């Protein structure tokens with residue numbers, strides 16, 4: 639009798655240990671998938687917070703968390719110009735994109751990104767495998783992105799409530815011109831192809847309001 643209860647107690651303890659190990663595993667994998675955001679500077683007036691689909695203009699530096707080695711600096715890379723990119727659509731690495739949510743023009747953030755949301759198990763030269771990275775970002779401008787309802791109406795030149803590839807491309811070219819960004823024709827073709835691949839759900843070669851208006855589901 640006593641032996642039996644000892645045994646079941648042992649089973650109970652073992653079960654508990656397994657459970658604890660399991661919970662630790664879950665917690666560990668959850669916490670390793672989280673980014674950390676530190677606001678280094680917040681301007682007094684926030685004119686327009688970054689939302690999914692907005693066009694952001696930013697400078698950023700990338701560092702390895704383990705020893706602080708800098709692996710990227712937009713101020714010294716290529717022409718030293720800040721980058722333009724669409725927020726929340728996978729144009730930049732996922733953890734960085736997540737870390738820019740609701741950021742204000744003029745704001746500075748330090749965003750710590752685990753490998754799973756950065757360069758992964760393999761890394762990407764010069765970032766080694768499984769590296770946690772830190773980005774220091776200065777957001778300069780937030781513009782209404784090419785994927786808002788207003789932009790849809792602007793793009794839909796013949797007002798038929800659908801967008802053709804040509805309409806989208808013309809709009810992108812106009813935006814680039816306004817922002818003084820020089821791009822090759824192939825760049826616009828690539829962007830348009832990408833936009834249609836992501837949004838043309840019924841694959842009819844045009845985008846409906848519903849297919850294009852990403853603000854209706856505004857999560858990352």
Ligand SMILES: [Ca+2]
Nearest residue numbers: 794798800801
């Ligand atoms: Ca149209």
Ligand SMILES: [Ca+2]
Nearest residue numbers: 838842844845
């Ligand atoms: Ca369609």
